Amino acid sequence: MKKKIANWLRNMASAFERNEHAPTDQLDAEKKSAANLLDEYVSGMPHAQHAIDALAGWNTALPPNIGVVAGNVALYNDPRILWGIEQMGSLEGKRVLELGPLEASHTYMLEQRKPAVLHAIEANRLSFLRCLVVKELLGLHIAKFFLGDFMTWLEERPETYDFIVASGVLYHMEDPVSLLEVMAKRTKSVLIWTHYVSDAAMPKGDPRREVFVGEPEIIERNGMKLRQYRRSYWGAWKDKSFCGGMHDLHRWLEKDDIIAYLKHLGFDDVRITMDEPNHQNGPSFLVFARQTTATA
Numbered sequence: 001m002k003k004k005i006a007n008w009l010r011n012m013a014s015a016f017e018r019n020e021h022a023p024t025d026q027l028d029a030e031k032k033s034a035a036n037l038l039d040e041y042v043s044g045m046p047h048a049q050h051a052i053d054a055l056a057g058w059n060t061a062l063p064p065n066i067g068v069v070a071g072n073v074a075l076y077n078d079p080r081i082l083w084g085i086e087q088m089g090s091l092e093g094k095r096v097l098e099l100g101p102l103e104a105s106h107t108y109m110l111e112q113r114k115p116a117v118l119h120a121i122e123a124n125r126l127s128f129l130r131c132l133v134v135k136e137l138l139g140l141h142i143a144k145f146f147l148g149d150f151m152t153w154l155e156e157r158p159e160t161y162d163f164i165v166a167s168g169v170l171y172h173m174e175d176p177v178s179l180l181e182v183m184a185k186r187t188k189s190v191l192i193w194t195h196y197v198s199d200a201a202m203p204k205g206d207p208r209r210e211v212f213v214g215e216p217e218i219i220e221r222n223g224m225k226l227r228q229y230r231r232s233y234w235g236a237w238k239d240k241s242f243c244g245g246m247h248d249l250h251r252w253l254e255k256d257d258i259i260a261y262l263k264h265l266g267f268d269d270v271r272i273t274m275d276e277p278n279h280q281n282g283p284s285f286l287v288f289a290r291q292t293t294a295t296a
């Protein structure tokens with residue numbers, strides 16, 4: 001014991017000695033940092049706004065009762081999701097997969113319908129963390145968020161789902177046709193909101209075509225020919241609020257090809273609404289597709 005105390009005193013003494021000989025600018029810096037708050041700390045009363053401010057790049061607003069300022073887009077009561085749920089029928093006790101939850105607004109809407117399982121796969125680190133903040137602030141307890149690529153999840157995980165929500169993701173894919181194929185393997189009901197290409201809605205010379213790269217590609221899959229239009233984000237991904245895909249080169253599909261390929265994949269009941277040929281970023285529509293004849 002005596003030996004331990006002696007060692008401790010010796011260590012203290014040499015620590016003081018080190019400090020005595022520290023250069024004055026180091027001591028000044030130490031004094032300053034003691035006076036100021038350390039970088040990663042939040043002082044004062046805990047508040048939901050602190051949790052929002054802890055992360056950059058918010059796109060979406062939270063329901064007003066939460067009392068925070070985040071992004072501008074109010075997606076927590078999105079008519080696209082309301083319509084999709086109406087087509088699908090009750091989600092109670094169902095297995096639901098959401099692709100690219102962004103900041104969990106749609107996840108919140110889906111959770112309110114009491115599914116048994118609600119998996120949400122997000123590849124963007126910052127978006128994933130923003131989802132976790134929303135999960136906490138909105139008290140989501142069914143939803144489970146996973147950080148990674150939903151393509152790999154759909155390709156490799158054995159789970160099937162009653163409903164897949166693929167809003168705002170198809171047109172961000174490097175290989176959108178494969179996304180349609182893997183969804184068809186994992187569910188019989190899918191909701192897709194996407195931009196599309198159409199000569200009628202977006203004729204040649206339309207400024208919305210300027211972001212396309214090179215000539216359209218024609219590919220053949222399962223005996224069907226599909227047209228793909230390559231695009232670049234032109235550096236937009238440098239912004240913290242970027243919410244596109246994980247590869248700069250991504251491909252848009254033709255509207256008619258999306259519908260035809262869904263049918264080809266067994267989705268015999270295809271319903272379309274909210275077709276917006278004049279959407280500022282490119283024509284878009286909302287599709288609910290169901291395989292009514294597929295065996296379990």
Ligand SMILES: C[S@@+](CC[C@H](N)C(=O)[O-])C[C@H]1O[C@@H](n2cnc3c(N)ncnc32)[C@H](O)[C@@H]1O
Nearest residue numbers: 100102121122123124149150167168243244245
């Ligand atoms: C345009 S946002 C759509 C957000 C929301 N689903 C909606 O409809 O408003 C696309 C989201 O999908 C995510 N994402 C894109 N590609 C992904 C991938 N391969 N795996 C997982 N998340 C992806 C993006 O990070 C982003 O959060």
